[in-house]
Amino acid sequence: MGYIDGVIVAVKSAKKQEYIEFAKGTAQAFKKHGALSVVECWGDDVPEGKVTSFSLAVKCEKDETVVFSWIIWPDKVARETAWPAIEQDKDLEGLFSDMPFDGARLIYGGFEVIVNE
Numbered sequence: 001m002g003y004i005d006g007v008i009v010a011v012k013s014a015k016k017q018e019y020i021e022f023a024k025g026t027a028q029a030f031k032k033h034g035a036l037s038v039v040e041c042w043g044d045d046v047p048e049g050k051v052t053s054f055s056l057a058v059k060c061e062k063d064e065t066v067v068f069s070w071i072i073w074p075d076k077v078a079r080e081t082a083w084p085a086i087e088q089d090k091d092l093e094g095l096f097s098d099m100p101f102d103g104a105r106l107i108y109g110g111f112e113v114i115v116n117e
Helices: 013-032 076-088
Strands: 003-012 037-042 064-073 107-112
Touching (some): 003 013, 003 076, 013 076, 076 107
Antiparallel strands (some): 003 107, 037 064
16 A cells, blocks of 8 residues: 655745755655655645644744645655665765754654555
């Protein structure tokens, strides 16, 4: 059924275009190493929560926007094979060292697809 890497991060709103360029570069890398699709979404209607919310999860500041992203892999094995290759890929040197967001507040995880309709 596939496997998904999900990501939530806060990005300075003024760095939207810089983030888009970064995301395009990473999308190419993921696809080069087997991803089927990469989706990046800029928060547009993200309500603030009192107990939980996207914004609270990434400690989003007033001048930031929540970005919600996912990578679709054919299966978990493809994803587990891809990540070390991505980290070693010489074409990507520097791409991950100058990210347009605070990586310490990035939330990610791998998810088994259980329903896809």
